[in-house]
Amino acid sequence: MxxxxxxxxxxxxxxxxxxxxxxxxxxxxxxxxxxxxxxxxxxxxxxxxxxxxxxxxxxxxxxxxxxxxxxxxxxxxxxxxxxxxxxxxxxxxxxxxxxxxxxxxxxxxxxxxxxxxxxxxxQEFMSNTLTWADTIRAEGVVREPYDFPSALVHEADIGAVAALALLDDGHSGQVYNLTGSESLTPTERIKTLSRAIGRDITLVPITYEEAVERLTSSGVSRADAEYVVGWYAEPPADAVTAVDTVERLTGRPARTFDQWVAEHADRFVG
Ligand SMILES: NC(=O)c1ccc[n+]([C@@H]2O[C@H](COP(=O)([O-])OP(=O)(O)OC[C@H]3O[C@@H](n4cnc5c(N)ncnc54)[C@H](OP(=O)(O)O)[C@@H]3O)[C@@H](O)[C@H]2O)c1
Missing domain, CATH: 3.40.50.720 (NAD(P)-binding Rossmann-like Domain)
Structure with missing residues (x-):
């Protein structure tokens, strides 16, 4: 096959x-x-x-x-x-x-x-946290316009669910909402990162417009940038609510943000 x-x-x-x-x-x-x-x-x-x-x-x-x-x-x-x-x-x-x-x-x-x-x-991938890597390495700061929670999902859990949906019977026609097991704010994620790399990290608020401009200057269209920043301004209920889909389907708990940070800590140092 x-x-x-x-x-x-x-x-x-x-x-x-x-x-x-x-x-x-x-x-x-x-x-x-x-x-x-x-x-x-x-x-x-x-x-x-x-x-x-x-x-x-x-x-x-x-x-x-x-x-x-x-x-x-x-x-x-x-x-x-x-x-x-x-x-x-x-x-x-x-x-x-x-x-x-x-x-x-x-x-x-x-x-x-x-x-x-x-x-x-x-919902939101844990790997979005990598967008913070440059400013954490350079200045020990994260600049974000909002501090709302998000039930981030580990990419490996998405891979695990995809594989079982491809290989195992009994999933046809299903729509799987995938999250991690907890909903975390940027402040909470920064605490975890800070502990892992042994460095203070400061969350610096920026405006909606600054966040949009940051994206457009990296090549994202204005419409897409407004969609993304608007999503963070008013995250949909599914994005802030942790569900048990990963555990129910794979038979083991969803991977945690602590685990993701342990796997990627080197990207935030140096
Ligand atoms: N980030 C989030 O929080 C989030 C949450 C929910 C859904 N999503 C959705 O997930 C999707 C992205 O998934 P991902 O992050 O796993 O993918 P990704 O890292 O953006 O990579 C996509 C891959 O697709 C290939 N590709 C082929 N044609 C492409 C094209 N025209 N433009 C860009 N890439 C192309 C590229 O592989 P090669 O270079 O090897 O060809 C690339 O590595 C997006 O649709 C996004 O909206 C993201």
Whole structure:
């Protein structure tokens, strides 16, 4: 059985790949840069050059594939339904889709595909904390406009749920809201980081506009930047409420933020 993973080198995709490999599956990873992907992914993964945002080029990548994991990324909304159609035509029998933060055309195309499907709706990733790494290393500060809680989920737990949804029966048609086991404010996360790296870290408030400009100056469109900062200003109820989906499905507690920090502490030092 072959599983094609799109977004395989990303924050969550690499965990999807690792979980599938760990269960003895043959994994084909779609990447725009196979040389870089080889550094990030375990040996044994078949690397295929391509991008899911050009589905008309993916017939070879889809050849012989039974299961498909789609990571919704920028640029996929328009062409995602075509990717789903080609996958089904190629014989894919089960699809998992990691949502883009809202159920859009790709997520709908998967639900309408006629094959088995599961939608993963993680809330905020713990890896968003990496956006603090530069200023913590340089100045010992974090600049954020809001201090509201978020039930952050560990990317490895998203990978674990994706793998079982791809490989095990009984999940078809499910929409899984995924969070960690606790809801934490930036202040609480900073305390954990501070303990782990042995350095005081100060939370410095910035305005909504400064937060939007920070994103636009890094290449994010104004509309996307306003969406992201607006999300933090008024996080949806699902994002602040910890649920037990990970534990219920995997049979073990969701990974904690302390654990994530222990795994990534070196990124905040130096
Ligand atoms: N961050 C959060 O808190 C959060 C929460 C919920 C949902 N989400 C959603 O999760 C999705 C991202 O997941 P992720 O963080 O695991 O992915 P990611 O780290 O952003 O990586 C996505 C991967 O997709 C591949 N890719 C192929 N075509 C691409 C394209 N046109 N543009 C960008 N990447 C492309 C890239 O691999 P190659 O370079 O190897 O080709 C890249 O490594 C987004 O849709 C986001 O909205 C995020």
């Amino acid at each position: 072959t599983t094609l993973v799109t977004g395989a080198t990303g924050n969550t995709g690499r965990h999807v790949v690792a979980e599938l490999i760990g269960r003895g599956e043959h994994v084909r990873a779609l990447t725009r840069n196979p040389a870089a992907a080889a550094e990030k992914l375990p040996s044994g993964v078949e690397l295929v050059h391509g991008t899911h945002t050009a589905p008309e080029t993916l017939d070879a990548a889809l050849d012989g594939v039974d299961r498909l994991h789609i990571t919704v990324t920028a640029g996929l909304a328009d062409v995602g339904p075509e990717l789903v159609r080609r996958a089904v035509d190629a014989g894919v029998r089960r699809i998992t889709v990691l949502w883009g933060g809202a159920a859009g055309p790709v997520e709908q195309a998967v639900a309408d595909s006629g094959v088995e499907w599961v939608r993963l709706e993680p």
